Amino acid sequence: LLCSIDTQMRSLSQCVAYPPEAQMDGTQETYPDCVALSATAEVPVSVYGARAAAAVELLRANLPIPNGWAFAADTVRKFGRGEFPESWPVSTALKNGVMVSLRVSPINRDWGGPETLLNIGMNAARHKDLIDTLGQEAADAFYLRFVQGFAINVARLDAEDFDAILDRSKTDAGTDSATALAHSLAYYESEMDMPFPQDPEDQLRQALRSMANAWNGASGRILRAARGAPADAGLGLLVQEMVLGIGKGEFGSGIAQFVSPTTGTVNLSGRYLGQSQGRDAMDTTKTAQYLAQDKRGPSLEEACPESFMLLQRYGAQVREIYRDEMQVEFTVEDGQVWLLDATPAERNVRAAIAIAVNLVELGLISRDQALARVAPRNLSEVLHAQIDPKAAPKQLAMGIGASPGAASGKIVFSSPAAVAAQARGEASILVRVETSPDDIRGMHSANAILTERGGINSHAAVVARTLGLPCVVSAEDISVDKRSKTITLPDGQTLKEGTVITLDGSTGQIFWGAAGLVEPKFDGPFRQFLAWADEVREMGVRCNADTPQDVRMALAFGSDGIGLVRTEHMFYDPGRLTVMRELIFADKAEDRIDALNLLLPMQRGDFQEIFALMNGAQVCIRLLDPPLHEFLPTTRAQQKALADAMGIPSSKVSARIEELSEFNPMLGMRGVRLGITVPEIYDMQARAIFEAALEFTNATGRSITPEIMVPLVSANHEVELVKSRIDAIASAVQSERGVALDYKLGVMVETPRAALRARDIARSCEFMSFGTNDLTQMTYGLSRDDAGRFMREYVNLNVFPEDPFRSLDVDGVGELLLMAAERGRADKPDLLLGLCGEHGGDPESVKFCAEAGFDYVSCSPFSTPIARLAAAQAQL
Template sequence: MARRPASSKKTSAKGKPAKAKARAGSKPAKAAGRPAAAKSVAAKPAAAKSAAVKSGQWVYVFGGGKAQGRAGMKELLGGKGANLAEMANLGLPVPPGFTITTAVCTAYYANARKYPKDLEKQVDAGLSHIAKITGRKFGDPANPLLVSVRSGARASMPGMMDTVLNLGLNDETVEALAKQSGDRRFAYDSYRRFIQMYSNVVLDIEHHNFEDILEEHKSRANYTLDTDLTADDWIEVVKLYKSRVEEEQGTPFPQDPRDQLWGAIGAVFGSWMNARAITYRRLHSIPESWGTAVNVQAMVFGNMGDTSATGVAFTRNPSTGEKRLYGEFLINAQGEDVVAGIRTPQEITEAARKESGSDKPSMETAMPAAFKELTRIYGTLEKHYRDMQDMEFTVEQGKLWMLQTRNGKRTAKAALRIAVELANEKLITKDEAVARIEPASLDQLLHPTIDPKAERNVIATGLPASPGAASGEIVFSSDEAAELKAEGKKVILVRVETSPEDIHGMHAAEGILTTRGGMTSHAAVVARGMGKPCVSGAGSLRVDYNAQTLQAGNVVLKRGELVTIDGSTGQVLAGRVPMVEPELSGEFGTLMGWADKVRSLGVRANADTPADARVAVRFGAQGIGLCRTEHMFFDEARIQAVREMILSDTTDQRKKALAKILPMQRGDFVELFEIMQGMPVTIRLLDPPLHEFLPHTEEDIAEVAAAMGVDPKKLGHRAKELAEFNPMLGFRGCRIAIAYPEVAEMQARAIFEAAVEAGKRTGKPVVPEVMVPLIATKAELDIVKARIDAMAAEVQKESGSKLNYQVGTMIELPRAALMADEIAQSAEFFSFGTNDLTQTTFGISRDDAASFLGIYTQRGILPGDPFVSIDQEGVGALVRIGVERGRKVRGKLKVGICGEHGGDPASVAFCHEVGLDYVSCSPFRVPIARLAAAQAALGKKAAGEA
């Protein structure tokens, strides 16, 4: 008779089955059961999933040199399952197993956590497949088959979902394992590991229950390490563990291996919706609809003595990209020991051991035959997958087994080097190299590192787990890290070791520091994926969560004090340390050169100062797409004259104030034109509401009044008159130029005089693009343009130099986009100001949206923040209309965008699709935009070829 499935039980907030507490007179609940079939599969998966639903095949087997799946089936089998199948097909040593498809996960959630029809029968067939290859039978008390149950989503989500090892052990099979291995200590150590892991993952009993028991037992026996415990010790610990399980859940620990299996399968599917997995998917834009597969695989043991081991290896260094085997292993250990950081891992290669100074033998020395096999396999896999691989392996009594391979996560620096070197090795093409780099990841390369001249007050040294450097306030909890980040503070998350539950705090922190863990620990892997600096394994540090202190020898740092970490050297430094800008050359320059040859979309920078312009040029900008002239007004030496201009009652007073500003503006523009060396520069006339420049204190008003020679009270009254209820939609943009034409005339004169002077200095033609903001009608543009043209004529006459310039407009109102055909009759170029266009289209102020936008995105009302990535359906539709209608009137109309969307890869792809000429973004995002533009072109090319 089919038992009630674990999946139908009440579920806790973590997505695991809730603890079942025995009540007086009630029948104890079973820990797990077999599946109740769903009446129908209501899910609507796509592509391979859809075919799987139609075929009714829910389970795919692998092992024995062949598999039903292959690497290209990640959508259905998940990344782990697809790659296990591929390795099996390649004839590599893979423990046999089977994969329950992602289509089951989709059906599971679509049908109130019930499984599809025939799943149980197919799982039984999968177990028979493993039994045939291994010669062991699942649940057999004399010759038991033990299995692992692991998740496997389409996209790698390290540590986010649940795993159970050693499944199938019970009070009978543990004795069989002891007899077959000849090692009772190993058998009962494996059993206690299984009880602890299964109880936490499936029964939702916290780890500390078991850790406390183990520590108490070791204390009584006067043991220091787990390896000190004898077989009798582990037998006693197992009894205590089982007693704690019954005490916590009201029922004994499940002894039926089939109940264990279905409990673990349900827990893995349940973990797809746990809090940490949901957070990870949100941070990495992984759709919930993808689901996870479940991989059931014959166990191989790395904890069977000194001829056994387990480890993680990369075919290239994931931090630097260097081409050599990189990783760690532990002798006489299971996989969780490596990533947990409980024991200090050993180096795989002898060269790495010498570099680290470790006194423990490398795998190359301790297990030469297994090392030789690993080296052969790593070469096979990298050549086959044409990418750097992240591999997990186990050595069982001298024999190497491959448990997983996947494209390894890497830092941006490593990604660039690997892509370029793979292209140079002819394993991939240059276009493939360009397509492989995540544009947003370049952000890791474009930020400061510690100044080599800076004094370093090093208080500890750990492992350089993820490169880069960061300073911030010390915090000891992920919740506090997230809270302080929301307040605009920069923090360093300090933990003994991180766990998947820390994902939100790691994302919020500037960097991560742990006292335990190796280069492949949870903190290291996740930090590298996020592009966060990380120092792990700083064992000389002592963290006291209760006292909220971090101690290094005699140095004690408290919560809130500043600390700096250098993820490139592993150093931990007291206080804030000066940083320097990165040098971009080598592989970065090579790959960006390849990208520039592919892309058709231009990339400019939003730059208001000479410093911005220099950074933009260094990062490969092809001009300035937005120079906001008002940003030049806030300088302390200028603000006084600007206030005089705004508060003037008469045109003469305004002109007098503007005369003070003119030489300052002209000087700014001369320097910008010189830096850009003939590249286009788009200068926007004064745009923001005037109240932003006004004095607010009586002292400031009195100072301006004295300079103007007017009564302070009268000036204060004038300032109140200029106050607005909704200044974003008030007296700003072209409205200022229409009401006070002398302002636009001054700015136009400054631009044109600077163009003449810069042209003479550089010998290169300067073609300024004068942009009129906030146009809603052609009539507005015509009025302002007439003033600009008149000023150009005056400057030409005075200087005797011919001016080449363009006058265009910023499309930031829905009406302007809709009337683009009319406006294009006068405008020589369009630049979509997508920041304001998003505000005016949605009716949302981006300054005030934080209070509700998060709710909107969490509930799926909006797919994401429209101020981060352009709303293609709404705002994007207005951009399309503006481009199409504008070019109907002016065929060669130059069109770009200058909102911060210009540095968002998805928005750049949209701009390419719509046919824009260029995007403009902040200087530090220029490389991101260049790469995204190249990938958009490659994507369009691939779509055309298909």
């Protein structure tokens, strides 16, 4: 036995068994078919696979790796055809009584591969020898594992039959290996019509061929294609001398990870099982030991402190080699610790951030390397509550995940019901066919929003993202009936108001009942990580925030400024809505002025609060955008209530609604068109902004330059008209107050014409902010509110690579952006460029903007950290 771990045998030289040929990566460089593992061996991942390369890397650091041989992917293809070399050094080892293991070494570990085979070389003669050296029990265990592994994975006999044999061999003291072995050998012989193969070389050849074929078989190909592997994905194989995890003394095997997979903090975790081999310790039906001393049960540290110390030492070395936290597979052989493999430690996003920060602090990686290690999109896992991975809720339907995070609550079907639920202290989920501005209060009160219709940029989705609420839209399998207050499922079942459900706004899943949730946590490493992102990035990241409450959130998420205040959202509060409606119903100019005079202090108050909160940072306020009918009641009952409140006949209300109705309101009387035809509204808004800015100056002694943004322009003359009125208001306020004020006028580029005419429009403004929600809608001729109906199918069929409302269509809309940026800056190189559509929170779109030289993107508060990291990565 001892000769099997003789160090002399661990330094077998390289061998070349076939004439060299061009390798699979297409280069002309040639590599041997088989390389003996050594510190000096050249074992590129692209030729021999990731596991073999890892073994050599560990050997270079003098770590104890069992002797072995790596087979190139091209060689493995030949094994599949039954072509084997005449002689190879493995033969010498096998002849010398060494048992070997056979493991896959795919070019990319994520591709998986067939199962490991242990104890190749076991046969009756060796069994007898081992009985003499290690005893009957150990010898039986070695042979039994090999016979069963070979029978199932190489001879392809049914695993269940061997499970039955093991079951039948169970005694009160555990499995009787001798009985199980005898039955397994007999079963093999009867099924295969031949005795179990005894020649170690023959065993190895059969095993190599079978692994090569399993890799190339249909199910292997399908499995790895699902994991992103190319059709010609290569498989290297690794044969290593067995280190014995079974014997007299401290023998065993296990897996160790040196940091917590959920927090990333230093915390040795893993499992160890004495007298075991391979990954036995991971078998949860077995009672494994802890690694470090633990009150809950026995540990390796207590059983063999020396092994434990070695394991910890090796763990630290492995971290230094890979400059990452790793998980190691190890075997203890008579107290000695052997490493079999090292793979990146398991981690969630929170842990990934903590690990990256810690590695920088240890001097193992640079700040930039740390920033590159976390995908920005994954940050949403840290920013929002998630369904506990241990919970297994039952799915009831599926929609499109439109605002990330998870929440549970009782379903309610109206905005007042959501408000009432909140007043009772109950969590609710607002369920609507679609939401409208009337639902704003309910959306503020609910814990999540579910709509039967709508797309990723529908009203519900946009508002939910601003509020940081989970939202699922376009759940078209369900049917929402607000009259009967029920949801009908495809199988006819109905859910009544009050039924508890859980939404996952990241995946679009809807579950029965209250699933366990994991709450978000912004810990020190998270803040440090984002502070580094801020040091690196050159592009600004602002927030879309409509109310002082949103602004507070924007600040908490590290926003540089506010890139879009949608002022219409300030009018949806019930008190203000009534005044807005009075304005809409006013027949005479004086009545309009009265209503505007009431709205002025409300707007000014909001702006004052926002300016104070932002304390001098840039704030960009958009003048009123939506068509006026959005402020009017939709149901008959609401219309009657409005008529009562205003003391006018119901018929007048319905007539005005009729007057304002449009066939295509999104292409109608809205944005700057409304600003030009009903100019008093913009006048009032400009005055509110200027007066609030002067209040800030009064209070702080510092001046600010608010940005005023005109929506939906398509011609320079529109901007000129608005600008002349705003200038007049600015002059009026200046002379009333006797204080100079400054402001910047900008436009939203939301129509293709505005993009085309950017050079012309830039003459009248100082900044342009791309409203990519409308610009996408108008470029595709695709309603952002209706796209959800077919978008999933479109993406599934690959008609669109991705929902263009989610991730910027760089080929089409992106080209318009680049063209407009170039034209806009042609005569005005310092024209400020930003983007404030929902794409501002999408990492790929942020990267696009950074590369295009934009000054900032503006996104919902909760997306700010994602955009900060994406902007930093664009700079790496």
